[in-house]
Amino acid sequence: MLQKLCSNCGSKKEDSAQEYCDECGKEYSNYNMVKEFIRNNPNTNAIEVANETGLDLSKIMKFLKGGLFS
Numbered sequence: 575m576l577q578k579l580c581s582n583c584g585s586k587k588e589d590s591a592q593e594y595c596d597e598c599g600k601e602y603s604n605y606n607m608v609k610e611f612i613r614n615n616p617n618t619n620a621i622e623v624a625n626e627t628g629l630d631l632s633k634i635m636k637f638l639k640g641g642l643f644s
């Protein structure tokens with residue numbers, strides 16, 4: 575049976591082929607962008623990541639604290 579709930583927030587989603595709802599899907603690609611940037615720039619800091627990715631610093635901090643999509 576296809577999963578009808580978002581794997582991250584548990585809310586109902588339209589497209590059962592996707593793992594996440596629209597909102598979490600967006601967050602997930604942001605998260606991947608941050609992860610990718612840090613992998614390419616291991617000595618970077620959160621402020622630099624925010625500047626480079628264009629995401630809010632608070633969002634970066636949330637990603638770095640982990641838990642989300644880990």
Ligand SMILES: [Zn+2]
Pocket residue numbers: 580581582583584585594595596597598599
């Ligand atoms: Zn979700």
